[in-house]
Amino acid sequence: MVAVLLIIVPLGLAFAMPLFNFVSKRIAAYLPIAAMVCNLILSILLLPSVMENTRIVILGGLPPPLGIHLVAGPLGVGLSGLISLVGLAVSIYAWGYIKQGAQDKYHALYLLLLSGATGAVLTGDLFNLFVFYEILCISSYALVAYLGDRNGVESAVKYLIQGSVGSGLILVGIAILYGMFGTLNMAQIAIHIDNVDSPALFLALVLLVTGFGVEAAIFPLNAWLPDAHSSAPSSISAILSGIAIKVGIYAVARVLFTIFGVAVVFQYVLLLGLATLLIGEICAFSQDNIKRMLAYSSVGQVGLIVFAMCIATPDGVGAGLLQLVSHALSKAVLFLGVGYLVARSGSMSLSSLNGIGKRMPVVCFACVVAAFSLVGLPPFVGFAGKFLIVRAALAGKSIFFTVLIGIVFLATVVEGAYFFRMVQTLYFKDAKRQIEYKKVPASASIPIMALVVFIVALGVYPDVLLPYLKSAAADLLNKAGYIKEVLG
Amino acid sequence: MRILISCVLLVILSLGLVFALEQAPFGSNQIDNADKPGRFYLNQGMEKTGAANVVTSVVVTYRGFDTLGEVTILFIAAIGLGAVFHSRKKVKRYEKEKQSASLILQTGCRFLFPLIVLFGTYVFIHGHLSPGGGFQGGVIIASAFLLLFLGCEEKKIPMKSMNTVESLAGIIFVGIGLAGLYWGESFLENFLPRGMDYMLLSGGVIPIIYIAIGFKVGAELAGIVAGLIERNP
Amino acid sequence: MFHQSTYFVGCVGLMIVGLYTMLTKKNLIKVIIGLSLFETGIYLLLVVVGYIQGATAPIFSRTTGSPAEMVDPTPQALVLTAIVIGVAVLALALSLTIRLHEHYGTLNLRKIRGLKW
Amino acid sequence: MEESLEQILELSLTLLMLGGAVCACVFKDLLNAVIAAAFVSLMAAILFYFLQAPDVAMAEASIGAALTTAIFVIAIKKTKRVEEE
Amino acid sequence: MTLGLLLIVAFGGALLVYLPGKISSKLRDVWAVLVALAVLLGTATFYGKSVHDALSYQFLGLPLVLRTNDLSWFFAIAISGVGSFSIIFSLSYIKNRERTDFYYSLMLLINASMLGIVFAGDLLSFYVFWEIMSWATFLLISYNRGNALPAGMKYIVMSMTGSAAYLVAALSLYAKYSTLTFSAISTQITTASPGFTSFILILGFMVFGIKNALVPFHTWLPDAHSEAPSPFSAVLSGILIKMGTYGFILFLYVLVGFHQFSQLAWKAVSLQSVLCWLGAITIVIPTFIALMQDDAKRLLAWHSIGQIGYIILGIAYGTSLGVAGGAFHVLNHATFKALLFLCVGAVEYRTGGVRDLNSLGGLMRRMPITFIGALIGAFGIIGMPLTNGFVSKWLIYKTLILNQDPFLAFAALLGTWGTLLSFYKFLHNIFLGQLPEKYKDLKKAPTSMQIPILLYSGIIVLFGVLPGIPLKIIAGFVTSFGLTPLNVNLWGIVSETGTLNTINLSMAVVSAFFAAWVVFAFSRRSVPTTAQDTYAAGASIPRDKYQYSVEFYNPLYRMMGRYLRDVVDEFYGWLARVTQMTGEIVRRLYTGDARDYVLYIVLIVAASIGLKIWWPT
Known part of the structure; x- marks a missing residue:
């Protein structure tokens, strides 16, 4: 029953934020840090005990099929651990980075975003997944528009319109599923779904995958991502890229694997993931604005993760999860680092960042390490992710997958090209005007370097993650196991 | 061109939807057997929670976590609105001269305001007995404040206290949930005694939560409307 | 089966008109009106899913209310939550529209294209 | 099956609602469009009543018709009233 | 002195060069030379020994093996030799340039990763060291700025395509034999179908062809070598390209075995x-x-x-x-x-x-x-x-x-x-x-x-x-590859079809040289004139x-x-321009108009419904 605290602690602190506001203005900045520390400790404590048997946390006094319940499985607790880790780093960064605007409102929204993400990852009920997904989306609409500048508000409006249409479709999907099965509990739906075959089932699947796909940024649905991630404040784009997309992918995966599990749909979503990868990388290649380039690269990486997951073998899903972890860490470091690069150099265009490596060595070193990890070079965690994905794809020994892997590598080469171009701009180009930069505050370099240490440590010794990945992949993949755990 | 494409797509979409919905076996058969939640709430709803209005018992206890999420969303909307409007330059783009409302309107508003608030509170206090509940009552209170904003401009609305009511109600809700965790064995458990049927205090935790939600929704929506009319809280 | 086809036509029609408005109209506020129409259609669909022919409202009172023939209460709980989510999103959308109008001076979506490609 | 009064009423209300929705989509003046949308919400509230869902009817009537319209009117007051071509 | 320890010394020395660098440049030079010589001596001690030790540290559940035999010792001594000479050379070459710590650490890092490649006993550690070598080389090539940057980009793009091909080859081998160590693969691959072995070999030729700069993949080499700092060009040309050759030998002789390779043919070619x-x-x-x-x-x-x-x-x-x-x-x-x-x-x-x-x-x-x-x-x-x-x-x-x-x-x-x-x-x-x-x-x-x-x-x-x-x-x-043994003596090869004896050859050359020198010494001295004052019929000559x-x-x-x-170079340039153009076109998809974004969502749903109706899989 400790798992409930993972959601309630950030929620309660966010509700209490206006009260703290009367006490003192600056205390608001410390609450997210406290909440995330507590979440991190809770999930680390919970993880080993959850590995053997998943804990079912009953809410509202009723056993699973009747009331809402949380499924604290290895996948759920693992993802909430990742969320709290990246959330902690970003909240320490935001303590020093967010100075203008209604800061206490920013920190409340930030806390709610993270509690929405943690809730969505843990819940076992379909409508509850929708509600937490909604919390995540609406708080990210508000946070994207936090700066109130022209780009921020415009991207927030577009994000909102696309997101709410997506949520509408999810609601229609849930209505159809409830109409046919009379229950909202994912496990119960999964049981009854096999003995019913009607076109409404396919329609519900399409609507749910499309609705959750909007946040998971699969190909045609990710038009909001480049605008939102490039015009949001950097700490927010780090959280959006690092966490929000991952919750979208988790939701799509949960719907696809646990509820429906229809083989032909995996191929279809696999091709969609591949299309996302290709389009994300090619668009990123021709970008001049650095944050927009990173946003498109997030789109590409999402395509890679979805591609890996839809191989639908335990290895494939495990590889997808490792790539998910590596992308969350590396992209968070990149966005946090670029935040201060842009703040100090004034403009977001690559040409204005020439030769900044000499004046901000720590931040640029972190960006280079994160870029190398995203491209998948050996001593970093990205390599382990890419290696596992290729191994899982080629395990089937089918020509079709070898061709697909060829295309994936084509996209990875394009990705390598624009990341190495960024490295050259940072270090090997001479700045036009020698202006002196203020030093990057410790509140920014400490979280960045901490995440870099994680990237390198997991890269050098990824075996520490293997057992968690295997059981998380099993938690996602085998329906029978999930049903047995939930409904006993 | 755009109209043509969207028409074609919408026709396909509507075909798919109607075709699927017609085929889907809706209607009475989905909650016929007992293990389905719908039937369980109806049969044991009255004994378990003591609330006459089964929908309220579902909203507050059985699916209380959704309602907690729901209230957070409203809280996010209010705060998001405040954040978006906080950093706006105090540009007065156009200053229509505001002639104050006529006397009849002002006195009418001042007279009607308490009545509407009373009706709103009635609705959410009797949430578990008669139709209606926290959300509907809160909205009615918010419309009372709306009437006040439109009618009499110069009446100062204590926005500061509105915020405290809002967050206090939120903390009460979470507190009751935690108390359920502490006394009962699960979050948002209905641990208080059931009380007499059809009486005001029946239904254990439900009326307290619904009153808290009523205040919270009322305060938040009033804050949202005030924020929109540039009476930033 | 009860005459559900009228309701299905009603809610699918509402959804289609809402989507049509969002797809073709240029003004941002008209698009948001389309959004709220779309969501109203969805709420109608959600409630219709729970309706049972000839059943009464799920509210007990001293005199009436036998659990056997009552309508399924869960979809009504879902709709309550969905409506309030709808209004929250709507309020946020319109506040952003006002800020957008201050920046751009217009609400024509063809002109609000600062961020593209 | 004989057409009971209730079914006829429901059918007419649905058609009214769809007509209101089309008007909301077509009107040039945004205020008229908002009023049409409010009318649609009202019709939906009445339909909810027919579907034996009083709670939802009250919620849809108060939020859908009253509050949404109020927010829309405030937003239109702050921006342009007529949808320019 | 195990192989693992040698590599740790090499990598540690490379990464730790920053510490003495902070104290004084003199100390850093001494440190760099010491590390290079230590690595040279370390490799020398492995002469003639054939060691095969699987590391206790497993990467993703796969065993990492370090092994040495004559072949890898031969390459290793060349690597450490050329590496240390270049470091000694660059002591004064790089003295007054900025970022010298960066330069030295990368030189030592490349040295260490090349040693790693040569000592690797399985495809995974081979790939890990290969990739470290590639991105370290990229950083060093773009060391002196200006037009070294496009050279670095060309190099890294081609080497990444190569590594991608390598990974596909290695992992399809893993899919078939579920092992990555050379010895295990070479025993099992004899039963593989010709199609599969030629697929693996062609991918191997691509990888090692790119690093080796064989004709179709050679375009990166002229720019990279001429733009890199000279001591690094020496390492680059001298030994870094030879990693491709080592790869060729590895795939042709160690993994697949020459007999099986020579059978692979495709319609008489x-x-x-x-x-x-x-x-x-x-x-x-x-x-x-x-x-x-x-x-x-x-x-x-x-x-x-x-x-x-x-x-x-x-x-x-x-x-x-x-x-x-x-x-x-x-x-x-x-x-x-x-x-x-x-x-x-x-x-x-x-x-x-x-x-x-x-x-x-x-x-x-x-x-x-x-x-x-x-x-x-x-x-x-x-x-x-x-x-x-x-x-x-x-x-x-x-x-x-x-x-x-x-x-x-x-x-x-x-x-x-x-x-x-x-x-x-x-x-x-x-x-x-x-x-x-x-x-x-x-x-x-x-x-x-x-x-x-x-x-x-x-x-x-x-x-x-x-x-x-x-x-x-x-x-x-060569004999370990199963080819006919050569008998070699100190000054050449003895074989019935023509022995090579360098002693009398050099004696002949020296005597011929001596005779030419005698003739030159006693001949009449010609008057050395400067070429500047040649008569050009009064035309003004740029001196x-x-x-x-x-x-x-x-x-x-x-x-x-x-x-x-260089037609091949223009083809690659055209390829780069094509990706840039597609990038420009594809990103037009995000038109910036919110209504198009909603159109995309409706499009996806309608497309799936359409697919379901007309193409019932």
Whole structure:
């Protein structure tokens, strides 16, 4: 029953934020840090005990099929651990980075975003997944528009319109599923779904995958991502890229694997993931604005993760999860680092960042390490992710997958090209005007370097993650196991 | 061109939807057997929670976590609105001269305001007995404040206290949930005694939560409307 | 089966008109009106899913209310939550529209294209 | 099956609602469009009543018709009233 | 001293070079040289030992194996030798440049990763060290800015495509045999279908062809070598390309085994002949393009590609003589190419970065040691009898003639002529000819530069006169590949079809040289006149320009220039432009209009419904 605290602690602190506001203005900045520390400790404590048997946390006094319940499985607790880790780093960064605007409102929204993400990852009920997904989306609409500048508000409006249409479709999907099965509990739906075959089932699947796909940024649905991630404040784009997309992918995966599990749909979503990868990388290649380039690269990486997951073998899903972890860490470091690069150099265009490596060595070193990890070079965690994905794809020994892997590598080469171009701009180009930069505050370099240490440590010794990945992949993949755990 | 494409797509979409919905076996058969939640709430709803209005018992206890999420969303909307409007330059783009409302309107508003608030509170206090509940009552209170904003401009609305009511109600809700965790064995458990049927205090935790939600929704929506009319809280 | 086809036509029609408005109209506020129409259609669909022919409202009172023939209460709980989510999103959308109008001076979506490609 | 009064009423209300929705989509003046949308919400509230869902009817009537319209009117007051071509 | 410890020392030394760097530059230089020499000694101790220890540390559940045998020791000693000489050379070359810690740490890192590649016992650790080498090389190539950046980009894009092909090959092997260690794969692959082995080998040729700069993949090498700092160009040309050769040997002889490789054919075109002809083309075309170059380092770079052709020709040929010739040429090319790059580096250091062959000349008197080094290096690359180049080219020619392959032999011969001509131009334009005024008071190359030059020259002559020393090791691993054993004695190869005896050969050369010197000594001295005052019928002559060595091969260039346009390079440039264009078009999808974004969502749902109705899978 400790798992409930993972959601309630950030929620309660966010509700209490206006009260703290009367006490003192600056205390608001410390609450997210406290909440995330507590979440991190809770999930680390919970993880080993959850590995053997998943804990079912009953809410509202009723056993699973009747009331809402949380499924604290290895996948759920693992993802909430990742969320709290990246959330902690970003909240320490935001303590020093967010100075203008209604800061206490920013920190409340930030806390709610993270509690929405943690809730969505843990819940076992379909409508509850929708509600937490909604919390995540609406708080990210508000946070994207936090700066109130022209780009921020415009991207927030577009994000909102696309997101709410997506949520509408999810609601229609849930209505159809409830109409046919009379229950909202994912496990119960999964049981009854096999003995019913009607076109409404396919329609519900399409609507749910499309609705959750909007946040998971699969190909045609990710038009909001480049605008939102490039015009949001950097700490927010780090959280959006690092966490929000991952919750979208988790939701799509949960719907696809646990509820429906229809083989032909995996191929279809696999091709969609591949299309996302290709389009994300090619668009990123021709970008001049650095944050927009990173946003498109997030789109590409999402395509890679979805591609890996839809191989639908335990290895494939495990590889997808490792790539998910590596992308969350590396992209968070990149966005946090670029935040201060842009703040100090004034403009977001690559040409204005020439030769900044000499004046901000720590931040640029972190960006280079994160870029190398995203491209998948050996001593970093990205390599382990890419290696596992290729191994899982080629395990089937089918020509079709070898061709697909060829295309994936084509996209990875394009990705390598624009990341190495960024490295050259940072270090090997001479700045036009020698202006002196203020030093990057410790509140920014400490979280960045901490995440870099994680990237390198997991890269050098990824075996520490293997057992968690295997059981998380099993938690996602085998329906029978999930049903047995939930409904006993 | 755009109209043509969207028409074609919408026709396909509507075909798919109607075709699927017609085929889907809706209607009475989905909650016929007992293990389905719908039937369980109806049969044991009255004994378990003591609330006459089964929908309220579902909203507050059985699916209380959704309602907690729901209230957070409203809280996010209010705060998001405040954040978006906080950093706006105090540009007065156009200053229509505001002639104050006529006397009849002002006195009418001042007279009607308490009545509407009373009706709103009635609705959410009797949430578990008669139709209606926290959300509907809160909205009615918010419309009372709306009437006040439109009618009499110069009446100062204590926005500061509105915020405290809002967050206090939120903390009460979470507190009751935690108390359920502490006394009962699960979050948002209905641990208080059931009380007499059809009486005001029946239904254990439900009326307290619904009153808290009523205040919270009322305060938040009033804050949202005030924020929109540039009476930033 | 009860005459559900009228309701299905009603809610699918509402959804289609809402989507049509969002797809073709240029003004941002008209698009948001389309959004709220779309969501109203969805709420109608959600409630219709729970309706049972000839059943009464799920509210007990001293005199009436036998659990056997009552309508399924869960979809009504879902709709309550969905409506309030709808209004929250709507309020946020319109506040952003006002800020957008201050920046751009217009609400024509063809002109609000600062961020593209 | 004989057409009971209730079914006829429901059918007419649905058609009214769809007509209101089309008007909301077509009107040039945004205020008229908002009023049409409010009318649609009202019709939906009445339909909810027919579907034996009083709670939802009250919620849809108060939020859908009253509050949404109020927010829309405030937003239109702050921006342009007529949808320019 | 286990292999793991050696690698840890190498990598640790590379990463820790920043610490002494913070204290003082002198301490950092000492530290760098110490680490390089320690690695050299460490590899030397593994002479003759064949160690095979699986590391206790597992990566993703796969065992990592480090092993050494004659083949990897042969490469390892070359790597550490060339590496340490370059570090010694760059002590003064890099002294007053900025970011010297960065330079030294990357040089040592590349050294260490190359050692890792050579000692790797399974495909995974091979790949890990390969990738570290690639991105470290990218950083070093773009070290001096300006147009080194596009060169670095071209290099890293091609090397990433190569690594992608490698990963596909390695993991399809893993999918089939669920193991990655060389020994396990080589036993199991004999049963594989020809299609699968040729698929693996073609991918391997792509990877190692790119690193080796075989013709279709050679376009990155001229830019990378001419833009990289000279000591690193020496390492790059000398030994880094040879990692591709090591890969070739590994895939052809260790993994697949030559017998199975020679069977692979596709409608009468056997894979082996394709590789040989690729080697031949790589000999001819780049050598004649090198002829036209005016930049000294670019000329040397094009020659590196040419010489690689010899090595690949030797190895792909498959007879023991051929493989021995190819492997020996690896070592020789490492020595004389590194020597030539170091001499150009010394000249560049003294003349302040001037590499243009048309504006140098007559540096023989001012920098005698560098001239001697360049002379011996040029003799080596041409294959003069006294130098080691002669021995390896002799072996390669021997195999071609013995197996009656006239066309390949003619191509090799053509290559040697090209080398002869271009190195005549190289030596003459830099060292012989007239000394321009501005280099009147040019100082000698600093001692820390002269030591590696002299050492290289010594090695070239030593291996030229006594080739037995390296040939014994090569014979060792050639027999381990299952080819016919060679009997090797100290000064050559004894075989019934023509023995090579370098002792009497060098005796003949020395006596001929002595006779020529006697004739020269007693002949009448001619009056040395400066080329400046030649009579030009009163036309005003630009004083510096009027040397007959300027635009040395212009008439030849006018004749052949049209055919030597680097078509392959333009193809890659076109490919890059195409991706940029598609990027521009594809990103138009995000039109910026919110209604289009909603259209996309409806499109997806409608498309899936349409798919479901009309194409019921």
